[in-house]
Amino acid sequence: MRRRILGRLAVATCAASLPVSLLAMAPASAESRTSHTTTPEYKRVGYFTQWGVYGRDFQVQDLDRSGAAERLTHINYAFGNVSPDGKCFTGNVPGEADAWADYVRPLDAENSVDGVADSDTQALAGNFNQLKELKAKHPGLKVMISLGGWSWSTHFSDAVRTPASRKAFVSSCIDLYIKGNLPVDGARGGAGAGAGVFDGIDLDWEWPGSEGDTDTVYRPEDKKNFTALVREFRTQLDAYAKSQRGTSQHGKAKKHYELSAFVPTAPAKIDAGFEVRKIMRDLDFVNLQGYDFHVSGEATTNQQSALYARDDFSVDQTVGDWLRRGAPARKLVVGMPFYGQGWTGVTGGGDGLHQPAAAPAPATWQSGYEDYKALKKLADAGTFEVHRDRRNGHAWLFDGTTLWTYDDPQVLSTKSRYVRENRLGGAMFWSLDGDTADGELIRAVDRGLGGR
Template sequence: MVLAVSLLSFSENLSNTKENITLEDKDYKIIAYLPCWVGKDWIAEDIQGDKLTHLYLAFARINNEFKISNHDVRIPGVPDTVSSQTIIDSIWEEVRRVQKKYPDLKIIVAVGGWGADGFSDMAATKATREIFVDSVVEYLKKYNLDGIDIDWEYPVDGGGGTIEARKEDKENFTEVIKLLRKKLGEDKEISFCTNVSGWFLDVIEWEEVVPLVNSINVMGYDYQGPWSENTAHHSNLYINPQDPVAHWGLSSDAAIKRFINRGIPAEKLVLGFPAYGREFHGAQPGENGDGLFQKYQDTIWPGGSIPYTILKQYYVNKNNFKRFWDDDAKVPYLYDGETFITYEDPQSVAEKARYVKEMDLGGIMYWEYVDDIENDLLNSAYETLKK
């Protein structure tokens, strides 16, 4: 793995207003996914590239011609269900400004995302793989990007029928990665996302793929949510034994250890955390009066997801919400007697960053930058990793 930056030697007097900031010799990857679709507003001045090693632009898609594209139409004339989360043309000028300010910051295009289709069909034949990879080569050249992140979240599995999948996806995924490395060479980076479910370990040919990629980004979030029976943490570092579903092994620590026990080198694993919380409305207080691991009724926020910037402004120890800390799970949570919110804050992010160092992982990443636009969580990860 190409280790991107040495936080130990990183000069502390650098400012995010300084031009041509050098990011040489850091030890850990610090990766932020940056949403580039309508409604996720940011400008180059918002990006603290001196505290990042990588910025992932989300999301490009795979179009009907099996090419990487900023505009996805799966059926002629009918946009797919997640096309609202595709890269818009107006962001490229801001990207160029970020590139100019931080020339050593690796800027990567992320392809896919939750619910994104097209991977299985693209990977199914040698001819369609060639079309895709050739288009990636041209895309990276066109936008002067440093690599590609494959966010194919349901190979073989298909996400319960939400996207196209076939049993050959396992081998075909390998062929896509091999071809990308062959045609991109060693100068460009390749990474892919993995969820923490046990089934994902069985749908990737790890021995073939791992040597070819720069990092494997572990999505350490959404362990629990509006689909769960009880309130719970959605990005806990460790398992609280009081959790009714503790036997499921849903924690970042458990996930990382499953990968390592499978023989995946720790230095290739990048631990992810969320910059958003999950909300459960109508939660019972329980014996401790804090709403943790209790029955609830529904959610109020769309998808039950609340950006950290909103949590900080309106919820954390405000408007009758009290912040609690689970010292077993190493995460905070909020409760006002009715609504329970699981989320990350600077304390829990620091715990995860220390875990990255203790386990000799490749680094840390988060979804997503705009949800932490004031950089509270990023600052915590950076300050912890550079010590």
């Protein structure tokens, strides 16, 4: 059961753009490291998938074991859903909500961050409780609830059509996730049961004003309504933070709830759905789509996440398009994939790239999509040859029949250097469960951004 954040791109070409280095003139983001240093740092945002605790058996505790938690500034929890009546909700509805994974499922001592088994009587268990324990162990680490994703953006457009509907929608999300008023499920949930888990909201509407998943509604007015939605979230989050300041000792607390968004690479989608200068005033940062430039459903093999690409989608093109539309460099966080896109039945010879293919490649969870940790095993086994385009910053595996385009530590180091050189906001990863058990990818990004 995989609900994808990975938005499909229209088949299009993009005009060559000015080098980002000429556009990014704002100072770098200044975020404190979560635990092992106080040096100003870049954001490191990793998506934790709700459903990864099942087949992949990727638990919150694995972020601690791998060393990822101490290298992250933010965890985006994927995903929260929007109901047909325009409200944030949870429950146990197959394909729509999974309260069991979120806050009901008990964890034993072996799989718990603090080494203590969940009891039958505690109000908060599951992933939410483990995230809270992870934050206690790594002060400064923030957790955001990501709303929508590829499959759960269905009702966004309906939810934000009027000022009244936007106000009600935002209020419901803050009530559920920020205030932590979770539905009662046996001993779990209740008023305030989830308080302190989430530090902000991440909007993953795919896509306002343009086509997304097959059942996702979109309208031309989504563009202005998205701006109004961002403003409403900022207003209500700030008001709630202000209301909490008098409740702490001496009344000195100054909590800031962060607000971010996942945004597309295609210029047509940017222009259809985003008033860039306006939304950037209220957003703390945006996570740029830095992957799925080409996908395994296409008939020809191609790169999915190149740093540079002439007359094609690329990281540099995406950054440049957002800068030119008025986004501050310090608020642009570059998305980096912890997975690959793959094709099989590749013909035409050579290194396999830009060649006809018969179908998406067989894979562990979904044809055409494979975690980095599995692709690393293919590379290490020697049956696939690693190819690199060093000039354009991407890599792929090819065995003569099957091709996988992916990012390995070498590619991610180059991208991290690009983030530094262009004084951008940091790096984002989809998704943390694709990394190796020892956090090979996140360690490479951490070093590239100036960590240890």
